[in-house]
Amino acid sequence: MIMQRRTLTGSPIALHGRDRFEDRMRRITERSLRAASMKVTEMNPDLARWYCLLVKKGREFDVENSLRDANVEAFMPRERVVKVRYGRKTESDIPYFPSYLLVRCIPSPEAFHGLRRHRNVLDIVGGASGYHIIRDENVAMFKRICEGAEAPRVATDKTFKEGDRADIVLGPFAGFTCIVTAVKWCRQAKAKVRIDVHGRPFDIDSMPLAFLKKS
Known part of the structure; x- marks a missing residue:
């Protein structure tokens, strides 16, 4: 008598379930992040405020670019530095405040949820009494510096x-x-x-x- 062996194919149920959960969370985050988009701020610009994100060190540029791709107004203060390697001078931009990034949005639970859940974002600077709001003139000063103006003496x-x-x-x-x-x-x-x-x-x-x- 010849015994036939059945072979199961396909992804394990647990893995499939995890993938579905992660996909669902990703879609929720993307939907929440739309509440922080410039499309929303442009409708009510007077309500928009600047906030500060705490991000993974070394990922500041990645977060800035990915938020901009999601149509969120993001700005990372940076400074140009000159390094000498193997006798050659090279210029590069580095974060002015490593691990921190500025974003502008209209405050709402959905917008803050989307920002906190964004890839490589650790938190929003703030506490139980609310998130820290950055004054427009302080952001404008760093934008001028990034455009080539001298820092305040x-x-x-x-x-x-x-x-x-x-x-x-x-x-x-x-x-x-x-x-x-x-x-x-x-x-x-x-x-x-x-x-x-x-x-x-x-x-x-x-x-x-x-x-x-x-x-």
């Missing part, structure tokens, strides 16, 4: 040290009080700082000392 306090408390007076984080966690003295002195947003800590690795004023 502000005297730098050279007495800053680790543990100092300071007020941030320029840039997208203006208005916050921070704690200096490290100082890097170079041509444009910068500091690592920690801010508290409604009870939640956020670390900023590259804050120009010229943007700080001792409390």
